[in-house]
Amino acid sequence: MRKMAGLKPQHFKWRMQGTVALVQLDNPERKNPLTFDSYAELRDTFRDLHYAEDVEAVVFLPNGGNFCSGGDVHDIIGPLTRMDMKELLAFTRMTGDLVKAMLNCGKPILSAVDGVAVGAGAIITMASDMRIATPGAKTAFLFTRVGLAGCDMGACAILPRLIGQGRAADLLYTGRAMSAEEGERWGYYSRLVDAADLERTALDMAARITEGPNFAHSITKTQLNHEWNLSLEQAIEAEAQAQAICMQTQDFHRAYHAFVAKEKPVFEGN
Numbered sequence: 001m002r003k004m005a006g007l008k009p010q011h012f013k014w015r016m017q018g019t020v021a022l023v024q025l026d027n028p029e030r031k032n033p034l035t036f037d038s039y040a041e042l043r044d045t046f047r048d049l050h051y052a053e054d055v056e057a058v059v060f061l062p063n064g065g066n067f068c069s070g071g072d073v074h075d076i077i078g079p080l081t082r083m084d085m086k087e088l089l090a091f092t093r094m095t096g097d098l099v100k101a102m103l104n105c106g107k108p109i110l111s112a113v114d115g116v117a118v119g120a121g122a123i124i125t126m127a128s129d130m131r132i133a134t135p136g137a138k139t140a141f142l143f144t145r146v147g148l149a150g151c152d153m154g155a156c157a158i159l160p161r162l163i164g165q166g167r168a169a170d171l172l173y174t175g176r177a178m179s180a181e182e183g184e185r186w187g188y189y190s191r192l193v194d195a196a197d198l199e200r201t202a203l204d205m206a207a208r209i210t211e212g213p214n215f216a217h218s219i220t221k222t223q224l225n226h227e228w229n230l231s232l233e234q235a236i237e238a239e240a241q242a243q244a245i246c247m248q249t250q251d252f253h254r255a256y257h258a259f260v261a262k263e264k265p266v267f268e269g270n
Helices: 036-049 073-080 085-104 120-127 142-146 155-163 165-174 180-185 195-210 214-229 232-246 250-260
Strands: 012-017 020-025 057-060 109-113 116-118 130-133 138-140 177-179
Touching (some): 012 036, 020 195, 036 073, 036 085, 057 195, 109 120, 109 195, 116 120, 120 138, 120 155, 130 195, 142 165, 155 165, 177 180, 214 232
Parallel strands (some): 020 057, 057 109, 109 130
Antiparallel strands (some): 138 177
């Protein structure tokens, strides 16, 4: 296991509030685009989070009124037009590896969205476990608008599971922005809050989660992702095994003894 509270990334902001890691992309003048370097550093950070004992949840926050404008036009889009197939595949695999790392980091991830979250920025919100937004949030999977397919970084697999096949097709074929109201109505966003309340609401949600049984939360995240690929019978069996593992934890025993004593359980993540 390792500690990550003192992490000092070069290409995005990182700070801790208790056991919650707060992440912000850091170029607000250009609406926080991703670069080759920030992609790679985010990928490596989320891979390391799997082994972090001092981080129990992650919150992605906007910066300067916007979440993320996707791949930087000058740092990424221009160079891609000059790459050969081998180089292009290395890049697209790297971006997909960020999503894989987010799915497999073992920590609940919450995206709090304000302003634009487009392209790869929209993908980051999609790959999170939970999403909230302001009324001014605009989320667009705009790959077709730059001549690419909508199937980027797992969008054709994950987005239909969140909002349904037809709605996902609407967004992925057209590249249009999903309004915050649509996102909430379709279940993409669990709630809308005023911009002034966004960070506080996100941190309150994260704090409530981290007060729970965090080992069991990691099991929940694993099952939410893995059960996409299982039949119903396989999923029920997988959950039986997962729950039996959780019943061996001290948190399960703490909850029982607290219930008997008519007290609120205090979970310790083991």
